[in-house]
Amino acid sequence: MRDISVLMSPTRRRGDALTTAIFQAVLSELAVSSFEELTFDKIASAAGTGKAALYRRWSTPAELVLAALSDSATGFGDPPAPPGTGALRDDLIALLEHFVRALDQPRGRALLPLIAHRHRHPELFEQVHRLVIRPHQEVLLSVLRQAVERGEAAPGSLTPRIVSVGPRLILLQAWEGGLVDSGEIASIVDEVLIPLTRP
Amino acid sequence: MRDISVLMSPTRRRGDALTTAIFQAVLSELAVSSFEELTFDKIASAAGTGKAALYRRWSTPAELVLAALSDSATGFGDPPAPPGTGALRDDLIALLEHFVRALDQPRGRALLPLIAHRHRHPELFEQVHRLVIRPHQEVLLSVLRQAVERGEAAPGSLTPRIVSVGPRLILLQAWEGGLVDSGEIASIVDEVLIPLTRP
DNA sequence: CAAATAAGGAACAATTTTGTTCACTAATTG
DNA sequence: CAATTAGTGAACAAAATTGTTCCTTATTTG
Structure with a gap:
């Protein structure tokens, strides 16, 4: 043989x-x-x-x-690092693309059912929130804060609600429609996030 | 007895x-x-x-x-009617509150699992999209269109992406956090939707 | 190269769950 | 009030799934 x-x-x-x-x-x-x-x-x-x-x-x-x-190899080990490109638009695009890539891996695709049934497994969802959602929001917030300091964004943009807009649009786009390509990300940034945070 | x-x-x-x-x-x-x-x-x-x-x-x-x-009694029989208050802000709030109320009923709470597992039941999800998501978007679009005609919103606001922002924020807020009260809705409208559509 | 460790796969019995049907009786109809 | 229709609840056997264990053998270690 x-x-x-x-x-x-x-x-x-x-x-x-x-x-x-x-x-x-x-x-x-x-x-x-x-x-x-x-x-x-x-x-x-x-x-x-x-x-x-x-x-x-x-x-x-x-x-x-x-x-x-x-697990750090297969799961959500390390939170994303702030891109630090120096420009708000580029930072946002880099961050959201990182998010989309994570969603397209098994660990990302495992997220939806966990969120969907969070009421059945509060402890699992809490873990997910702590490991995934929170860190992403923190980084986004720091990116926005830097932009405010540079005068690229309005100080009023630094709210949890506004910070949540990007990831939430991406998340639902991915779930309802399937793939989220670079064009879609750029559109979200240019049509929604930039106008929303403009000084 | x-x-x-x-x-x-x-x-x-x-x-x-x-x-x-x-x-x-x-x-x-x-x-x-x-x-x-x-x-x-x-x-x-x-x-x-x-x-x-x-x-x-x-x-x-x-x-x-x-x-x-x-079924028209328990399910999603009839699409929501345009509120027609004459003011964009009031229209948006009325529409989103209708949406939140629907989400808080059994038919609404049944939505999440269906969307979450849409890849397993494409035909069911298609039905949901046709009966729920599409009609809501249509109404929102018509509300925005009227606002544009009144000069209350920028013509550039009439994109599917911008129309989707409100419902998506509500949906994820409801799923991640639980309840969405009137204050939350007003904040979404005032912090996000109004700035986003401003002429 | 021999001994020890741990993977692969099958076998197992027990529990649970499935769809289906039947007899009984409440509600409706004429 | 008699006849018909249809809901209830239980019984049922068949099927699927469960967690667990055992034996054989590949891989590693000394």
């Missing part, structure tokens, strides 16, 4: 390699279903492993999901 | 009365779970009836959900 080991990843993954694969399977499953529908069965088969490997590591789906969300 | 018929609705509901109760049960169930988790079992017990009454009317959950969404 022909040796296919060059085509496949090492036949039997171990340790962190397997853990990472499991995390990705968790997020992928979450992305197309919901937390309630998650089972060790589905996760194992999506990760291409046996259930025993999961039971050896975690005892409940909740534990596993929290671990996958917190 | 004491007669409790004064306290309860007629012991045994029939015809449209029962159908309406079933529709409401469907939407309530949908609101706290998802389409995948809907079963004739849960619906029947939520509606306080037997499964046989359901099977006599519909043969699949999908049929039943579409019927509930389309």
Whole structure:
């Protein structure tokens, strides 16, 4: 029989390699279903492993999901850095594009069901809010603050509500329509955010 | 034994009365779970009836959900009417408050899971888009158009993107935070929509 | 190269859930 | 008031899914 080991990843993954694969399977499953529908069965088969490997590591789906969300490789490890381009428009575009890219990954696509069913899993949603939403808002706020200092934006723009406009438009655009390309982002910035914050 | 018929609705509901109760049960169930988790079992017990009454009317959950969404009593029968207050600000507030009220009913709370899992049920989402989202956008657009004619808004405001801002902010505010009160609506109108459409 | 560790996959029984139907009786109709 | 229609609740078997464990074997370690 022909040796296919060059085509496949090492036949039997171990340790962190397997853990990472499991995390990705968790997020992928979450992305197309919901937390309630998650089972060790589905996760194992999506990760291409046996259930025993999961039971050896975690005892409940909740534990596993929290671990996958917190993991720095597959989940939301590090908050985005302020772009610091020196111009408000460029900062906004850079930030929102980073956001769109995150939404297009498994971890991002896993967000929607978590938000949608937040009333069923307050603790999971709280985690998501702390790890994802909050940091993004902080960075956006700092970008706007710098713009105000440069005189590029009105001081009155520094409200939570205005800060939320960009991400929320992106989020719903992504959920309702599917893809959000660069043109869409530029339009949101030019048609909405810039006029909204103009001094 | 004491007669409790004064306290309860007629012991045994029939015809449209029962159908309406079933529709409401469907939407309530949908609101706290998802389409995948809907079963004739849960619906029947939520509606306080037997499964046989359901099977006599519909043969699949999908049929039943579409019927509930389309029903004029429980679902989204009629599109909202343009408020026509004569002032843009008042029109916007009236419209968005109507929207918030709809979101706070079972039919509105059933929306989130449907949007969240739209990739799993394109036909259901299409229905929702046609029955709910589209009509709301049309009305908002007509309100803005009138404001432009009165010189209250810039002609450049008549874009689908700008029209979408209000409903999207409301939607996410409701989903992330819970309630959206009148103060919140007024703030959205005054901080975001009015500045955004100013001539 | 031998021993130890841990992955893969299957087998398992138990619990839960499914759709469907039946008998009983309340409500309606003529 | 008799006959018909239709809701209720229970019973049911079939099917699917659950968490858990065991055995074989690939990989690593000393």
